[in-house]
Amino acid sequence: MNYLQPERLDRLAREYALGTLAGGARRRFERLLRQSPAAMVAVGVWQERLAKLADSVPPLAPRASVWQGLESRLFTAPAAASARPSPWRWLADLLSARTLGSALAGVFLCVLVLRLQPGLVGLEPQRETLPASYVGLLLDAGGQPAVLASSRRHGRQLTVKLLRPLVVPSGTVAQLWALPRDGGAAFPVAVLPPQGGGAVALPDTSEKLFSAVGRLAVSFEPAPAAPGAVPTAPFVLSGHCVKLW
Amino acid sequence: MAATTNDDLARLLAQVALRDRAAFEQVYRATCAHLLGVAFRILNQRERAEEVLQESFMNVWHNAAGFNASIASPMTWLINIVRNKAIDSLRSGRSERASTVALDDEAFEVAADAAQQPQQLLEESLARLKIDACMGELGATQRQALALAYYRGLVHTEIAASLGAPLGTVKAWVRRGLDKLKGCLEAAGVHAA
Numbered sequence: 001m002n003y004l005q006p007e008r009l010d011r012l013a014r015e016y017a018l019g020t021l022a023g024g025a026r027r028r029f030e031r032l033l034r035q036s037p038a039a040m041v042a043v044g045v046w047q048e049r050l051a052k053l054a055d056s057v058p059p060l061a062p063r064a065s066v067w068q069g070l071e072s073r074l075f076t077a078p079a080a081a082s083a084r085p086s087p088w089r090w091l092a093d094l095l096s097a098r099t100l101g102s103a104l105a106g107v108f109l110c111v112l113v114l115r116l117q118p119g120l121v122g123l124e125p126q127r128e129t130l131p132a133s134y135v136g137l138l139l140d141a142g143g144q145p146a147v148l149a150s151s152r153r154h155g156r157q158l159t160v161k162l163l164r165p166l167v168v169p170s171g172t173v174a175q176l177w178a179l180p181r182d183g184g185a186a187f188p189v190a191v192l193p194p195q196g197g198g199a200v201a202l203p204d205t206s207e208k209l210f211s212a213v214g215r216l217a218v219s220f221e222p223a224p225a226a227p228g229a230v231p232t233a234p235f236v237l238s239g240h241c242v243k244l245w
Numbered sequence: 246m247a248a249t250t251n252d253d254l255a256r257l258l259a260q261v262a263l264r265d266r267a268a269f270e271q272v273y274r275a276t277c278a279h280l281l282g283v284a285f286r287i288l289n290q291r292e293r294a295e296e297v298l299q300e301s302f303m304n305v306w307h308n309a310a311g312f313n314a315s316i317a318s319p320m321t322w323l324i325n326i327v328r329n330k331a332i333d334s335l336r337s338g339r340s341e342r343a344s345t346v347a348l349d350d351e352a353f354e355v356a357a358d359a360a361q362q363p364q365q366l367l368e369e370s371l372a373r374l375k376i377d378a379c380m381g382e383l384g385a386t387q388r389q390a391l392a393l394a395y396y397r398g399l400v401h402t403e404i405a406a407s408l409g410a411p412l413g414t415v416k417a418w419v420r421r422g423l424d425k426l427k428g429c430l431e432a433a434g435v436h437a438a
Binding site for chain 1 (some may be wrong): 266270273277278279281282283285286291294295298299302303306307308310311313316317318320321324325328332336366367369370373374391394395396398399400401404419423426427430435
């Protein structure tokens with residue numbers, strides 16, 4: 001069944017946007033949404049139309065406890081966090097991690113330090129240390145860093161940064177694969193945005209996906225890989241996937 | 246959210262993506278009442294609607310980088326997060342409660358909501374969008390089917406039960422309602438907010 005046939009896609013997209021798509025069909029469509037830009041656009045168009053119907057809904061002010069709860073859930077570190085050693089400890093750990101080549105560590109450092117600058121220059125509280133994350137740095141055939149991918153340990157989102165433009169041949173997508181350490185079959189993770197970067201949704205939490213993964217790789221595939229698919233084209237980028245904690 | 250335009254919100258969300266807490270609070274203050282209203286229409290329970298709102302804003306904080314102004318307006322993006330979470334909560338809660346007796350506070354809240362008339366909300370929106378005449382070409386029951394789906398998060402079978410109409414008919418009503426909405430919005434030249 002081809003979900004991406006335009007008429008069928010539009011029918012599913014509008015039922016999804018309205019909410020009448022339910023149960024298994026809704027979950028299947030959500031999986032498709034994470035992998036298919038076409039599906040995302042089709043849904044977006046309907047959501048924009050339907051959102052206009054929300055204007056007439058009477059507002060209801062939330063109680064103060066909602067914001068307080070948000071603040072404490074998001075910004076109050078658990079007690080254990082304050083017992084951790086210096087926030088610079090991860091730097092030392094990273095520097096001494098011999099498993100990482102020096103080039104790899106160098107790029108990690110500069111990218112991570114830049115990304116975390118607000119926390120490191122004191123604009124945010126000291127407890128905002130680097131969260132437990134999985135990080136992958138993919139190199140091109142010439143050994144140059146090309147893509148940085150990172151995700152919080154229990155997150156369901158992968159932050160992708162293209163360190164150099166990725167020339168994706170027309171009619172293909174840059175499919176990211178995870179390669180288990182035990183030599184098991186590569187499985188699809190996400191389609192990379194063609195430029196700049198951004199956040200892409202993951203099919204599961206990072207912990208579930210990456211805990212047994214040693215490497216990440218990218219191939220140019222004719223279409224986003226479905227769950228269970230295997231690479232059909234050679235890897236153009238690849239690199240280590242490491243735990244950052 | 247009178248003073249906060251979509252452009253303001255888009256700019257604030259970009260700051261939230263950079264972990265700007267003050268911007269996050271501004272987004273919350275500007276939109277929380279409207280968003281809670283949307284969740285409350287669907288869940289009919291203040292407590293659960295507030296839980297959904299909180300979960301939604303957790304999502305906003307973590308995923309603000311995923312907001313793409315070229316795909317959705319900020320308000321649409323926020324409404325979608327809240328509606329999807331409210332719908333998920335509604336449907337998961339429904340199966341949990343299926344075995345319990347419904348004569349509790351919640352049952353009264355649902356009864357009270359029946360008087361809130363999703364259809365009234367729809368008519369009000371259509372008038373505001375100046376597409377009421379165009380949408381009026383649909384029958385009142387057809388518009389009601391659309392209203393129940395959008396404002397209450399009901400699925401086809403529930404709409405059919407609520408309107409006492411056959412399932413196939415309801416599906417056709419909803420489909421035609423959406424087609425008509427698309428046509429009327431386009432004819433009226435209503436585009437992105």
